[in-house]
Amino acid sequence: MHRHAIGVLWVVAYVLVVSSPLLFMAVRPVPPARPVLLEASVALGFVAILMMAIQFVLIGRFQGMSTPFGIDILLRYHRHIAAIALAFVVLHSLMLVVHDPALVAWYDPIGGSWASRTGAWALYAFILLTLLSIFRQQLRLGYEAWRMSHTFLGIAALGFALVHVFLAGRYVTTAWKAWLIVAICVAMVGAYGYIRLVRPALMRRAPYKVAEVRPERGRVWSLALQADGHPGMRFLPGQYGYLKLGSPYSLDEHPFSFSSSSEQRGRLEFAIKELGDFTNRIGQVPPGTTAFVDGPHGSFSTDLTPAPGYVFIAGGIGIAPFISLLRTLADRGDPRPVLLLYGEKRWEDVAFREELDALGNRLRLDIVYVLEKPHEGWEGETGFVTEAVLRRLLPREGFERHVFICGPNPMIDAVERALVACGVPERNVTAERFDLV
């Protein structure tokens, strides 16, 4: 099925699951009718619980779900839906207070009944985990600590909310209603547990050994992994995997694009730029280190987007997936034309440029470098990949190439706008963002 159709199906399924508890409220036996504000408050509470539950699978990296959207997009949904769900929960409690100001006492986390207490706890856990996510950097909370707190607060918020529903619940008095809501929540958290516990256990059976760590230009390292006792991984060029060094259960995992050709299975390569704690240490990883790869993920691939030709636009380390794409296309002897626009600060930092020259001999590949800080005597493009640059360089042909963009977010935004201005239809553009957390 077409990827977009699958995407639409997921959206419809999402709406159905989220609104399923509204059925409890519509089907008898139901409590006596109450003022509209109360009923709306209860309905919002129910919807918010289901939204919270589904949050666990949105970040679960299920391929069927991530391929139509891309994990970066799913993470964006995760954040936006969290904001919506939090708004619903706050609205749920505020409407009760508007209905009867005396109910403001229910905000007291130790007073009141267990029904109100657990509701308050769920609300506060939800608010706390949101604040920790927004202000993680300012609070100097490490990624792993944040992720632990996020998981536990999330499970706590959902658990308290469920208990709250059963204690306060005037709608879950029938077995099928009670089972439905519990089953959905357990399934969602269970799916998350599967990702965190079962999948790593399976991953143990497919270990890799670091074969080589090779320096490239511009503080980029090529990390090569050799499959250890198994045939390796089948991936599509342009996809990426989560790299874990040491234990498969480690929360210290980092998404990197594969840079190797997908035509060779046993050996995986990543192109990694020194940009933070983990990546700065990549150069010191000794060969022979055990590694695990959760993947492949992502939909940034020519194999998923057939076209008569391509335009690749890379910014800095955004070149990584394109190296995989070009190596693969070369290995396959692909005859389709490719134009690569590659933006980097300085000429000496342009990673893989020697190899790109070599690939140019094996492919119908045109390469245009766009240097932000060109050296004396540089005669090529300078500055950024702007509308003017695109107008000059985009080929005029009787067919529509597909455009892939990978790079820093501001660059992607600018290039997307420039492409639209040049008349490139949106459906012909795929971008990959890597601002994961």
Added chain:
Amino acid sequence: MGRFLRHHPEYLMAAFVMVLVVGLALARSAGLAITLGAETPVAASATAADERTWYDLGVEVWDARCFSCHADLTYIPELFLADGGRAYLLEMMLFGVRGEVVIEGASTNLRHRAYASLADEQLSAVLNLMLVAWGNDEALPADAEFYTPEEVAGARTPERSNEEVLERRPNPWH
């Protein structure tokens, strides 16, 4: 706008769900709901045209006085049908109750305020409501005797203390 929604289906979904929520809330506050299967005779009589009045009155009392503490009182039929339960429920509402009872082996502190200030019609209405709401009607025999305002008026004297009410309480859940 169209482009924004295409890129952010989550807001479109949220808007759609909001519409469902508001629609449902309006329907529920009007007392509408879907019935799966046949209604029981008691429920039918409870919603018959001439009895809508006490039902509405019961809901009004429930929302004003009971809702902030009580969730679904699905155990009401069992208490009501126990020996002396029918009279106990009425006295408990009139005079309140206070003290220790054993429920399923555990000592529980029972405490309920008196609602003698409510009118006879209000008390009988809310008691009858509890007999039929939350599916309670299904646990009630067809010949169950509903409370009447006259009966409430008659039970106001002699006045009973919290302890007396507690002594007269049946306990189906030892």
